[in-house]
Amino acid sequence: MEFGNGNGTGTDNCNCNGNGIRNGNGIGNGNGNGNEKVKGANVIKMKPMDSELLREQGHIMVDFIADYYRDLQDSPQDFPVLSQVQPGYLRDMLPNSAPDQPESLNELLDDVTKKIMPGITHWQSPSYFAYYASSTSVAGFLGEMLNAGLSVVGFTWQTSPAATELEIIVLDWLAKLLQLPDHFLSTGHGGGVIQGTGCEAVLVVVLAARDRILKQVGKTVLPQLVVYASDQTHSSFRKACLIGGIHEDNIRLLRTDSSTNYGLLPESLEEAISHDLAKGFIPFFICATVGTTSSAAVDPLVPLGKIAKKYGIWMHVDAAYAGNACICPEYRKFIDGVENADSFNMNAHKWLFANQTCSPLWVKVSEKDAVVNYKDWQISLSRRFRSLKLWMVLRLYGSENLRNFIREHVNLAKQFEDYVTQDPHFEVVTTRYFSLVCFRLVPVDGDEDKCNQRNRELLAAINSTGKIFISHTALSGQFILRFAVGAPLTEEKHGRLYKNMPLNLPATAIVKNILKETVEN
Numbered sequence: 116m117e118f119g120n121g122n123g124t125g126t127d128n129c130n131c132n133g134n135g136i137r138n139g140n141g142i143g144n145g146n147g148n149g150n151e152k153v154k155g156a157n158v159i160k161m162k163p164m165d166s167e168l169l170r171e172q173g174h175i176m177v178d179f180i181a182d183y184y185r186d187l188q189d190s191p192q193d194f195p196v197l198s199q200v201q202p203g204y205l206r207d208m209l210p211n212s213a214p215d216q217p218e219s220l221n222e223l224l225d226d227v228t229k230k231i232m233p234g235i236t237h238w239q240s241p242s243y244f245a246y247y248a249s250s251t252s253v254a255g256f257l258g259e260m261l262n263a264g265l266s267v268v269g270f271t272w273q274t275s276p277a278a279t280e281l282e283i284i285v286l287d288w289l290a291k292l293l294q295l296p297d298h299f300l301s302t303g304h305g306g307g308v309i310q311g312t313g314c315e316a317v318l319v320v321v322l323a324a325r326d327r328i329l330k331q332v333g334k335t336v337l338p339q340l341v342v343y344a345s346d347q348t349h350s351s352f353r354k355a356c357l358i359g360g361i362h363e364d365n366i367r368l369l370r371t372d373s374s375t376n377y378g379l380l381p382e383s384l385e386e387a388i389s390h391d392l393a394k395g396f397i398p399f400f401i402c403a404t405v406g407t408t409s410s411a412a413v414d415p416l417v418p419l420g421k422i423a424k425k426y427g428i429w430m431h432v433d434a435a436y437a438g439n440a441c442i443c444p445e446y447r448k449f450i451d452g453v454e455n456a457d458s459f460n461m462n463a464h465k466w467l468f469a470n471q472t473c474s475p476l477w478v479k480v481s482e483k484d485a486v487v488n489y490k491d492w493q494i495s496l497s498r499r500f501r502s503l504k505l506w507m508v509l510r511l512y513g514s515e516n517l518r519n520f521i522r523e524h525v526n527l528a529k530q531f532e533d534y535v536t537q538d539p540h541f542e543v544v545t546t547r548y549f550s551l552v553c554f555r556l557v558p559v560d561g562d563e564d565k566c567n568q569r570n571r572e573l574l575a576a577i578n579s580t581g582k583i584f585i586s587h588t589a590l591s592g593q594f595i596l597r598f599a600v601g602a603p604l605t606e607e608k609h610g611r612l613y614k615n616m617p618l619n620l621p622a623t624a625i626v627k628n629i630l631k632e633t634v635e636n
């Protein structure tokens with residue numbers, strides 16, 4: 116796979132016989148649906164996109180969503196953060212088949228409230244602290260609305276010139292906010308493209324790097340290709356390599372530990388490369404991470420980049436989470452060394468309020484042509500007009516507001532970390548760089564197995580209440596609790612969980628006291 120531009124326009128074919136369905140309006144108080152029977156016939160005439168129906172029902176839907184966000188804050192007791200339903204709960208609540216006749220929007224939204232909402236884990240709740248956030252915003256929502264309304268398929272420049280050109284421009288804007296090297300800009304030798312997720316991004320660059328090395332050394336050496344990453348790297352890296360034909364035994368996930376705060380040790384990488392070269396393998400790809408999923412660990416890009424350059428290896432930087440923070444000057448240091456990377460990725464839907472899905476990827480070198488055809492920069496042919504929401508986020512908020520909001524989240528995480536360190540029953544396990552705190556109940560009498568079990572019980576008890584949701588990871592055989600700040604509605608009161616917590620309590624009682632102040636606030 117190469118980053119380049121095909122020559123064709125890539126249009127789809129369609130056969131039309133001129134005997135289309137007749138259209139009607141049928142609007143009214145949320146009960147209309149654009150369908151009505153033709154007199155004297157059993158034919159339904161339908162107008163799926165009627166402007167007045169859209170106006171009326173669109174208002175209803177916006178009100179429904181706005182009420183949801185209001186109630187998440189004002190009535191949190193009605194929205195358990197972690198869904199408490201059991202597998203298969205929805206099967207008995209819905210019919211066995213689709214309706215023959217249209218139903219009203221009001222009926223449908225009533226079902227959303229009564230049947231769908233109980234099965235939702237509320238990622239936008241102010242008390243959501245699990246995994247990493249899926250950040251939303253009014254600007255991002257409006258961008259998604261506009262994207263859905265225009266519904267363009269911009270796989271080539273010709274299919275929607277604005278979709279291609281806005282994406283190029285907006286990704287240059289964001290690259291400049293991140294202070295990425297000039298060679299990642301469209302005015303340099305490379306450029307940016309919005310992938311759906313970081314998983315897609317790493318697959319694309321693994322394929323590009325594989326094709327580059329095979330052109331150099333011949334297609335028959337595929338079984339000898341070797342890739343490198345730390346054992347903290349996201350699981351999508353392994354999947355990408357397997358899809359790309361890399362043998363599982365040739366995926367080197369190098370061990371990390373607390374001595375480097377779980378960042379990849381450069382000496383381990385160079386030793387592994389030298390060992391593989393001596394055995395006739397061909398090293399061709401390094402995946403470095405800035406802000407790992409497990410603990411927000413940071414691989415040192417400067418020495419890793421030098422090693423990659425020394426051996427002619429493609430280095431990709433996965434900054435899906437923490438890359439967003441690097442628009443703040445004080446956090447830019449974490450991607451120092453990116454000038455030696457061949458590609459760089461971050462997820463703007465994680466912490467830049469661009470709504471799912473929006474994963475900018477920049478590459479150092481791409482084939483240049485008169486126009487960019489983004490179908491050649493991704494796996495799929497079809498693509499959405501994702502740059503609209505990123506453009507709207509950057510314009511409607513401005514970079515300084517975005518920086519300050521990220522800083523506020525980091526500060527909230529620091530406050531939570533301070534509460535944890537003040538309690539002798541808990542310990543912070545890793546150095547906090549951004550807005551993730553990794554902590555646990557401390558071992559009693561040095562019994563790590565019992566400590567792991569107590570932390571499992573604590574996690575289960577906390578999440579079963581529905582009042583807060585946190586997640587866990589494993590580091591050096593230890594069961595670790597994760598508290599990640601990033602939901603757009605989160606304020607200081609939602610993180611103030613350990614203040615004045617009584618000591619010497621069993622896990623269940625600790626949970627009650629952890630939650631007490633949250634409920635009161």
